[in-house]
Amino acid sequence: MNVEFPILNYTLINEFKNCPFKAYHTKIAKTIPTVQSPEMMHGNRVHEAMEQRVAKEVKLPEDLHYMEPFAQALEEYQPLCEVKMGVDANGKPVGWTGRGVWFRGRVDVLIARMDTRVAAIYDYKTGKKREGYGQELELYTSAFLAKACYPHLTQVHARFLWTKQLFDVMGKEYIITDFEMVHITIADYAVKIRTCFDSGVWPKTPNKLCDYCPVKACEHNTNTQAVPQLPAAE
Numbered sequence: 442m443n444v445e446f447p448i449l450n451y452t453l454i455n456e457f458k459n460c461p462f463k464a465y466h467t468k469i470a471k472t473i474p475t476v477q478s479p480e481m482m483h484g485n486r487v488h489e490a491m492e493q494r495v496a497k498e499v500k501l502p503e504d505l506h507y508m509e510p511f512a513q514a515l516e517e518y519q520p521l522c523e524v525k526m527g528v529d530a531n532g533k534p535v536g537w538t539g540r541g542v543w544f545r546g547r548v549d550v551l552i553a554r555m556d557t558r559v560a561a562i563y564d565y566k567t568g569k570k571r572e573g574y575g576q577e578l579e580l581y582t583s584a585f586l587a588k589a590c591y592p593h594l595t596q597v598h599a600r601f602l603w604t605k606q607l608f609d610v611m612g613k614e615y616i617i618t619d620f621e622m623v624h625i626t627i628a629d630y631a632v633k634i635r636t637c638f639d640s641g642v643w644p645k646t647p648n649k650l651c652d653y654c655p656v657k658a659c660e661h662n663t664n665t666q667a668v669p670q671l672p673a674a675e
């Protein structure tokens with residue numbers, strides 16, 4: 442099988458951090474097709490609905506109407522929604538599919554102006570609220586991309602919006618100014634992924650998510666059922 446070295450993104454890096462073997466099968470060689478879980482479908486629906494609402498003033502569906510105050514607050518700043526950004530290894534913007542694209546990401550909401558050096562980034566999270574588990578790297582990489590594409594920015598305020606929480610939507614605010622450090626962090630992961638890619642050795646890292654891992658051909662995955670078992674007939 443001819444496998445190409447991937448364009449990096451936050452999800453791939455996160456998967457690699459969790460388990461290189463899993464990252465190889467799910468994100469690089471893609472030997473396991475991505476199955477859209479109900480949670481993923483809900484996440485896509487929320488992203489789409491908020492983009493339509495904030496950028497195009499399309500009414501939110503009934504069940505997401507509690508997000509309306511946030512949509513109104515965001516639209517006041519005329520944000521860019523679902524912004525696709527890509528950079529080369531030097532951190533120069535090259536577009537999503539441009540020549541030499543090395544790292545890329547989609548930013549859910551970017552509030553930036555040409556006459557101010559401070560920008561804001563919001564990232565919708567549709568699962569249960571949990572912060573401080575390293576997922577803030579996603580916000581840091583989004584801020585890095587924003588700085589690369591809009592070099593006049595010197596500070597990015599970034600936070601998650603936890604859309605499942607009715608009254609506790611806003612996540613912790615991260616004020617990001619050291620974009621070079623983010624670039625170095627991504628480059629470190631790029632070297633690690635390249636080392637595995639060139640050697641063909643992708644270490645297995647057993648962890649508490651093994652039983653939810655789609656890589657069934659791994660001895661650490663004890664959940665080998667293709668579908669959950671139903672209760673026996675009475």
Ligand code: SF4
Binds near residue numbers: 460654655659
């Ligand atoms: S079951 Fe665990 S060790 Fe095996 S590939 Fe999945 S995450 Fe990695």
